[in-house]
Every structure is written in structure tokens, then in C-alpha cells.
Amino acid sequence: MQYARAAHIEHESTEVPTGRLGMWWFLASEIVIFGGLITIYVLFRWRHPEWGAESSHTINAAGGFNTLVLLTSSLTVVLAHKAVSEGKLGEAARLLGFTLLGGAVFLCVKVFEYTHEIREGFLPARSLFWSFYYTMTGLHALHVLGGMVAIACVLVAVRRGKIPHRVEYVGIYWHFVDVVWIFLFPLLYLTS
Amino acid sequence: MTHPVPASHDASLAHAQSFWRTWVFSTDHKTIAKQYMFTGLALALVGGFLAYVIRMQLASPGRPVPGYGAVGPGQYNAVVTLHGTIMIFWVAMPILLAGLGNFLIPLMIGARDMAFPRLNMLSYWIFFISTVILLVSFFVPGGAAAGGWTTYPPLSDRAINSGVDLGVTLWILAVALEFAAFLMGGINFIVTAINNRAPGMRLFDMPLMVWMEVAASIIFLFSVGPLIAGAVLLLLDRTANTGFYDPARGGDPLLFQHLFWFFGHPEVYVILLPGFGAVAEILPVFARKPVFGYRMIVYSTIVTGVLSFIVWAHHQFVAGIDPRLATPFSITTILISVPIGITLFAFIATLWRGSITLQTPMLFALGMIAVFLLGGVTGIHNGVPATDIYIHDTYFVVAHFHYALIPSVFFAFFAAFYYWFPKMFGRRTNEWLGQLHFWGTFVFMNVTFFSMFLLGLMGHHRRISNPHFFEALRTPEADRLQWIATIGALGLLAAQIALIANLILSLTRGVRAERNPWRANTLEWTVESPPPHGNFATLPLVRRGPYEYSAPGRSEDYLPQDAPA
Amino acid sequence: MVASDVEAGHPNYVAIWGILVAALIVSLLMAGMKLPVVTLVLIFSVAIVKAWLVAAYFMHLKYEPFFVLLVVFAGLACLYFLFVGLVPDVVFHAASAVGP
Numbered sequence: 001m002q003y004a005r006a007a008h009i010e011h012e013s014t015e016v017p018t019g020r021l022g023m024w025w026f027l028a029s030e031i032v033i034f035g036g037l038i039t040i041y042v043l044f045r046w047r048h049p050e051w052g053a054e055s056s057h058t059i060n061a062a063g064g065f066n067t068l069v070l071l072t073s074s075l076t077v078v079l080a081h082k083a084v085s086e087g088k089l090g091e092a093a094r095l096l097g098f099t100l101l102g103g104a105v106f107l108c109v110k111v112f113e114y115t116h117e118i119r120e121g122f123l124p125a126r127s128l129f130w131s132f133y134y135t136m137t138g139l140h141a142l143h144v145l146g147g148m149v150a151i152a153c154v155l156v157a158v159r160r161g162k163i164p165h166r167v168e169y170v171g172i173y174w175h176f177v178d179v180v181w182i183f184l185f186p187l188l189y190l191t192s
Numbered sequence: 193m194t195h196p197v198p199a200s201h202d203a204s205l206a207h208a209q210s211f212w213r214t215w216v217f218s219t220d221h222k223t224i225a226k227q228y229m230f231t232g233l234a235l236a237l238v239g240g241f242l243a244y245v246i247r248m249q250l251a252s253p254g255r256p257v258p259g260y261g262a263v264g265p266g267q268y269n270a271v272v273t274l275h276g277t278i279m280i281f282w283v284a285m286p287i288l289l290a291g292l293g294n295f296l297i298p299l300m301i302g303a304r305d306m307a308f309p310r311l312n313m314l315s316y317w318i319f320f321i322s323t324v325i326l327l328v329s330f331f332v333p334g335g336a337a338a339g340g341w342t343t344y345p346p347l348s349d350r351a352i353n354s355g356v357d358l359g360v361t362l363w364i365l366a367v368a369l370e371f372a373a374f375l376m377g378g379i380n381f382i383v384t385a386i387n388n389r390a391p392g393m394r395l396f397d398m399p400l401m402v403w404m405e406v407a408a409s410i411i412f413l414f415s416v417g418p419l420i421a422g423a424v425l426l427l428l429d430r431t432a433n434t435g436f437y438d439p440a441r442g443g444d445p446l447l448f449q450h451l452f453w454f455f456g457h458p459e460v461y462v463i464l465l466p467g468f469g470a471v472a473e474i475l476p477v478f479a480r481k482p483v484f485g486y487r488m489i490v491y492s493t494i495v496t497g498v499l500s501f502i503v504w505a506h507h508q509f510v511a512g513i514d515p516r517l518a519t520p521f522s523i524t525t526i527l528i529s530v531p532i533g534i535t536l537f538a539f540i541a542t543l544w545r546g547s548i549t550l551q552t553p554m555l556f557a558l559g560m561i562a563v564f565l566l567g568g569v570t571g572i573h574n575g576v577p578a579t580d581i582y583i584h585d586t587y588f589v590v591a592h593f594h595y596a597l598i599p600s601v602f603f604a605f606f607a608a609f610y611y612w613f614p615k616m617f618g619r620r621t622n623e624w625l626g627q628l629h630f631w632g633t634f635v636f637m638n639v640t641f642f643s644m645f646l647l648g649l650m651g652h653h654r655r656i657s658n659p660h661f662f663e664a665l666r667t668p669e670a671d672r673l674q675w676i677a678t679i680g681a682l683g684l685l686a687a688q689i690a691l692i693a694n695l696i697l698s699l700t701r702g703v704r705a706e707r708n709p710w711r712a713n714t715l716e717w718t719v720e721s722p723p724p725h726g727n728f729a730t731l732p733l734v735r736r737g738p739y740e741y742s743a744p745g746r747s748e749d750y751l752p753q754d755a756p757a
Numbered sequence: 758m759v760a761s762d763v764e765a766g767h768p769n770y771v772a773i774w775g776i777l778v779a780a781l782i783v784s785l786l787m788a789g790m791k792l793p794v795v796t797l798v799l800i801f802s803v804a805i806v807k808a809w810l811v812a813a814y815f816m817h818l819k820y821e822p823f824f825v826l827l828v829v830f831a832g833l834a835c836l837y838f839l840f841v842g843l844v845p846d847v848v849f850h851a852a853s854a855v856g857p
């Protein structure tokens with residue numbers, strides 16, 4: 001893959017492109033934010049064994065399906081990166097579209113879950129478990145939304161043949177959102 | 193996998209731009225640096241005014257403060273809270289980290305700009321919005337946040353607990369935006385220093401200032417995450433009726449203290465390290481000697497950074513934490529003074545047998561070391577539970593952290609300001625006013641805060657609006673010390689008039705500065721003063737480290753980093 | 758051309774996706790088991806393996822120089838410090854001091 005550096009960067013001191021390095025440091029800050037939240041949750045979960053009963057009200061099937069959706073959207077975005085490196089920008093754009101679709105499906109399922117849970121009376125203020133559930137999944141859903149906006153911007157640009165190297169960068173971010181979900185799913189759904 | 197092809201570029205970047213792009217929405221790191229610096233200095237005036245209100249109220253409790261009016265207990269709490277918040281987050285961080293870092297990192301490593309210039313601009317404007325929100329919070333119904341700069345729940349948790357509603361929400365919002373701005377800036381600093389160094393510049397050819405700014409940014413980035421998570425939980429407690437910090441509902445108020453200080457202690461080093469960096473640049477130039485133990489300073493900075501993550505609970509010895517935590521945290525706290533001590537000794541050793549000139553930047557650098565020593569040494573008392581239990585939450589602690597923060601924020605910044613002013617604005621500063629500024633600041637700073645050590649040992653609590661309510665503080669000695677501290681504070685504020693006068697005088701009629709007025713080695717001195725957009729006509733080729741002063745067998749006593757041998 | 762793909766930093770992504778989906782099914786099946794501690798350990802081991810597969814191959818962490826790995830692990834180390842420091846207060850101490 002060839003990429004053009006920004007005009008003000010004439011020389012790079014490591015083999016990692018500046019944009020990708022920036023993305024990794026951004027993810028480092030996200031790791032401590034999300035990781036901090038997960039750490040706090042794990043501590044409280046340890047202190048309150050009785051939360052197992054409450055987490056049995058989350059819908060394992062919906063969470064599992066959403067995991068599958070996110071894993072698949074991760075696959076399509078990394079295949080888009082591969083397509084860019086082979087010069088197939090059209091295919092990359094199509095694969096990015098699939099990733100966007102995955103994100104949309106994920107959010108729809110999440111909305112369905114929230115409505116179901118709220119109808120059952122499991123509101124955020126009902127107990128600490130549900131406060132954590134809505135905070136963590138809500139923050140994650142915001143990240144999904146943010147990732148979708150970023151991917152949509154890159155998709156539009158790639159269609160016009162511009163900034164193809166950013167496909168890789170938004171991909172890395174999207175995988176991070178996937179990894180967070182990989183941990184949220186057992187933490188909030190499976191340990192009942 | 194990737195084969196970068198340099199884009200065709202305009203070497204100078206200095207094409208004509210509109211007024212808005214040049215001065216307001218600029219992506220030039222030097223302009224953003226000045227925006228951060230002047231916003232920080234303007235907020236320093238606000239923070240200084242609040243300090244004046246605090247000192248006047250304590251010296252003559254109940255009497256209306258000229259220029260402010262009567263200070264009730266609730267208002268006093270708000271004034272103290274905002275004084276701390278502003279001085280840490282809206283003065284120290286913007287002037288030291290964002291101001292100096294933005295200006296110096298690209299120039300010192302030979303880059304044309306930050307790695308992500310538009311992100312850099314966004315960072316400043318988010319910071320600007322956060323500033324506006326903070327200032328607005330003074331004037332909302334219920335008043336500004338009054339729960340202390342640490343904003344512990346339950347005071348910050350529910351409006352009913354402190355009487356302040358909107359003020360606290362705005363406070364949390366402002367601080368959150370400020371953190372976001374500094375995360376963006378920090379990522380920029382780190383990536384720029386790792387990846388955009390000029391050809392030939394290895395990591396260990398970077399000036400210490402760059403090391404310190406990057407170390408501070410990394411420490412900030414890793415420590416702030418859990419607090420951001422904790423602040424989200426706090427905001428939800430306030431707005432969505434959750435109970436994360438409410439023990440009656442299974443929550444834990446101590447959790448917030450832990451999260452706050454997990455960030456709060458590393459934050460001390462976020463503020464201190466850029467100041468150390470500035471001093472490390474200035475000492476060798478004014479002693480005409482290589483800095484002593486360059487690598488040792490770098491390594492001890494890294495050790496300090498790592499240790500700073502495991503000392504936080506020393507702020508909570510009397511908060512009701514598990515007593516088993518006290519010993520490990522007090523051991524790590526004492527340990528962290530070792531790498532900091534090594535750095536200070538290296539600074540002092542740099543002076544040994546140097547040919548020292550005591551110009552303003554050097555005076556402030558030396559003052560920084562002297563005053564910071566006292567601040568650091570008194571930290572030991574707070575780090576050991578046996579003494580901390582006695583002095584905790586007294587003016588001893590207040591004196592201690594002012595002795596640590598004023599040198600690392602103000603002395604180091606003033607040193608840097610007088611030193612790099614010619615590069616920033618292309619003019620020399622007035623030496624006489626500079627010396628006046630130094631001696632005024634140095635003397636009155638000690639007058640103010642040394643008396644606070646004594647007041648603290650008498651039992652003066654940190655957060656009381658009227659010491660006369662307490663038997664032990666109703667003595668003539670205590671009153672005398674209060675007045676000495678207040679007169680010192682007034683003198684300290686008055687001394688800053690010399691700075692403002694110097695700033696105006698130098699900007700308008702200062703002598704034009706040449707490229708390298710201090711005969712220094714680092715790359716920023718090889719370009720014009722002030723440097724053009726894009727900094728370097730052609731990127732320098734770095735041939736050596738930054739501190740080759742008085743090398744034997746040379747006619748000149750300095751050797752710039754890019755000069756052919 | 759699978760071999761040259763791997764050389765160019767592109768492993769067989771579809772195969773890795775297959776492993777990830779298999780791991781997901783395994784953890785869903787384990788959730789039904791009646792051995793609490795064993796289930797817990799297994800489920801989180803599977804989660805860590807999944808996260809590592811995504812990070813190493815999809816995010817190309819395996820192909821990055823060491824210092825990029827260091828960035829990620831420094832963040833995780835900070836979280837570890839935080840966790841250890843919080844356990845006595847948040848898990849044990851407060852629970853005995855204040856009833857629910």
C-alpha cells in the first residue's frame with residue numbers, strides 16, 4: 001500500500017506510520033477509560049455475589065448474536081484493509097458498507113434489548129447491577145455509533161479514491177470496540 | 193508492508209492565510225502554544241484573585257474583602273474549590289504542558305509541526321469551551337462548585353449534600369472537556385516525539401524538555417482514564433438517580449477518592465516534569481556546561497513515572513481506608529523521592545564549576561530548585577502515616593503543596609518564559625524588570641507559605657472560613673501569622689505587575705532578538721526568531737546531543753546539535 | 758496466494774473469524790454448566806483468547822514493532838495496579854463496615 005504523508009511530515013523516525021501510531025495511543029487512552037470502568041465493575045461484582053441472579057435477566061441469545069455480528073463486521077473491515085492494500089478500492093468500499101450494516105444491526109438488537117428490559121422494570125436506578133449494565137453497554141454503544149460515523153466518512157472518501165490508508169486506522173478502532181464487547185458479554189450476560 | 197512516498201510539499205508552509213486562519217483557528221503549533229499560554233495566564237489572574245479573597249478573609253474574618261465583598265462560609269468553600277481547580281487544571285496544565293510543549297516539541301526535535309495539527313487546534317478550542325463553562329459556573333443559581341477541587345462524594349454526589357446543584361454539574365463537565373483537550377494534545381506530543389524527529393536525532397539526542405513533556409503526557413494519558421470512568425459514574429449519580437457512590441444502595445464513596453488520587457498523584461508529576469524540563473534546558477546554558485547525567489535524568493524520570501502510579505493512597509490515610517494499605521503506600525511514597533532526588537542532584541551537579549551568569553531565566557531556575565527542595569522534603573512528613581495523621585488537612589499540607597507547586601508551575605514557567613521569549617516573540621525582555629519580578633516572587637512566596645507551615649502545626653484546618661471559631665487559633669501568634677501570610681500573598685500578587693509591565697514593554701519596544709541570543713545548542717535556536725510557519729527552511733541533520741557546552745579544544749563554548757563538526 | 762498474503766501481513770482472516778465464532782459458541786454452551794468457579798475461569802479464558810486473536814491478527818499487533826505492544830501493556834499494567842489497590846477497600850473493607 002502506498003500512502004501520501006501530510007505536507008508537514010517529511011521524515012518518520014520509526015517504521016510505524018504516524019497516523020497508525022496516533023491511533024494506538026488513542027486506543028491506549030480508551031483502554032484505561034473502558035478498562036477503568038470494567039475494573040470498577042469487577043470489584044463490585046466480587047463484592048456482591050447476589051448480582052448473579054440479576055444478570056440472569058439479561059438476554060444471552062441477544063448478546064451472543066450481537067457478538068457474532070461484531071465479530072463478522074470486524075472481519076469485513078479487516079478484509080477492506082486487505083482490499084486497499086491490493087489496490088481494490090471498490091471492493092474495500094463495499095466491505096466497509098457491510099461493516100456499517102453490522103454496526104447498525106448491533107445497535108438495533110441493543111435497542112430491542114433495552115426496550116425489553118425496561119418493560120420488565122429493570123431500569124438503570126433499580127439496582128447497582130442495572131446501573132452498571134446500562135452505563136457500560138451505553139458507553140459501548142456510543143463507541144459503536146462513533147465508529148460508524150468514522151467509517152462512513154472514510155467510506156465516502158474511499159469511493160472517491162481518497163485517503164485509503166485510513167481504512168486501516170478506522171479498522172483498528174472498530175476492532176477495539178469489538179474487543180471491549182468480547183469482555184462485556186461474559187461480564188454482564190454469562191456470569192449468572 | 194507500507195512504502196511511504198513523500199507527498200509533494202510546500203517546504204515553508206508559509207503561504208498567506210486569512211486573519212482567522214493565522215490567529216484564531218490556526219493549526220500552527222506556535223500559535224496554539226501562545227493561545228494556551230495566554231489563556232492560562234489570564235486564568236492565573238482569576239486564580240490569583242481568588243487567593244487574595246481567601247487570604248483577606250482568613251486574616252480578618254467577616255470583614256468584607258475589598259473588590260469582592262463579604263465572604264459567607266458557603267461562598268468561601270466555592271472560592272477555595274475554584275482557586276484549586278483553576279490553578280491546577282486551567283493554569284498549570286495549559287501553560288506548562290500545552291503552552292511550552294506545543295511551542296518547543298516540534299522546534300526542538302526538528303519537525304515542521306505537530307503530528308496532527310488539526311487535532312491540535314481542536315484540542316485548544318475544546319479547552320477554550322471548557323474555560324467558558326468553568327467561568328460561567330460562577331454565576332449560575334446556587335453558585336459554583338463548593339466541594340473542594342477533589343470533589344469527593346457525597347458532597348458532589350447529590351445537590352442536597354452541598355447546596356450546590358448546577359455548579360457541580362458544570363464543574364464536572366468543564367473538567368471532563370479539559371481532560372479531553374489534554375488527551376488530544378498529549379497524544380499529539382507523544383506521537384510527534386516518537387515519530388517526527390529530524391533525520392539523525394535518536395531518542396537520546398532529544399533535549400530533556402522533550403523527554404519531560406512526553407513523560408508528562410504519557411503519565412496523564414494512563415492515569416486519567418479510570419477517573420474519567422469515575423466521573424461518568426458521578427454524573428449519572430447526579431442526573432440519573434443511580435447509587436454508585438451511595439453506601440446505602442451498595443455503592444462506595446471511597447471508590448471515588450481512590451479513582452481521584454489514582455489520577456491526582458500522577459498529576460503532580462504531569463505538572464512537575466515540564467518544569468524540570470525547562471530547568472534542565474536553562475541550567476547548562478547559563479552554566480556553560482553539559483547537563484550532568486543526561487541519561488540518569490531520563491531513567492529516573494521513567495522510574496518516577498512508573499512509581500507515580502502506586503503511591504496514590506497516601507492522600508487517604510485518614511479517609512477510613514483499609515489500614516493494611518497504609519504501609520505499602522507509604523513505602524512507595526518514600527521510594528519515589530529517590531528518583532526525584534537524583535534529578536535534583538543532577539541539576540545541582542550541573543552547576544558545579546560552571547561559569548554561571550545570573551540572568552532572569554537562571555535566577556528563576558535556581559529559585560525553582562531551592563523552593564522545590566523544601567516542598568519535596570516536607571512531602572515526606574505527609575507520606576508517613578504516623579506524622580500524616582497529625583498534620584493531615586491542616587495548613588501544613590497547604591504550605592507543602594504550595595511549596596511544591598509554585599516552584600514547579602510558576603518559577604519554572606517564568607524561567608522558561610524569560611528564556612524562550614526571544615524565540616517566541618522575536619524581542620528581548622527587560623532584564624531589570626525580570627530581576628525585580630524574581631526577587632519579589634521569591635521573597636513573598638516564602639513569606640506567605642512558610643507562615644502556613646507554622647499555622648498548620650498550630651492546628652489550622654485547611655477548609656475553614658473563619659479561624660476565630662476555634663479556640664487554638666484565637667491567639668495573637670496565630671493572628672500575626674495570618675497577617676504575615678496575607679501580606680506575603682499581597683506582595684506576591686504585586687510582584688506579578690513587574691511581569692505584566694515587562695511583557696507589554698518587551699512586546700512593544702523590546703530589542704529585536706537574533707536567532708540565538710543565549711548561544712544555546714538546541715534546534716529551536718537555529719531558526720529565525722520568531723520562527724516562520726513550518727519552522728525550518730530545510731530539515732536539520734542532527735549530529736550530536738543537545739548539551740555540548742565548553743567542549744575542550746574549541747574556540748566557541750557551544751556546539752549546536754546540527755552544526756558540522 | 759495465501760503464502761504471499763501472510764508475508765504482506767495478511768493472515769487468513771476468514772479462518773481466524775471461524776475460530777472466533779467457534780470460541781463464542783463454546784462460551785455460550787459453558788454458560789449453561791453448573792460448576793460456577795470452573796465456568797467462570799473457562800469463560801474468561803476464552804474471552805482473553807478471543808481478544809488476543811482480534812488484537813494480534815485483525816489489529817495487526819503481531820506485526821507491529823515491540824514498542825506498540827508496550828503501549829497496550831502499559832495501559833493494562835496501570836489497570837492492574839488500580840485493581841490491586843482497590844480490592845481491600847471496595848471488595849472487603851466497605852462490605853463489612855457498611856451493611857447493604
Ligand SMILES: [Cu+2]
Nearest residue numbers: 457504506507
Ligand atoms: Cu500524592
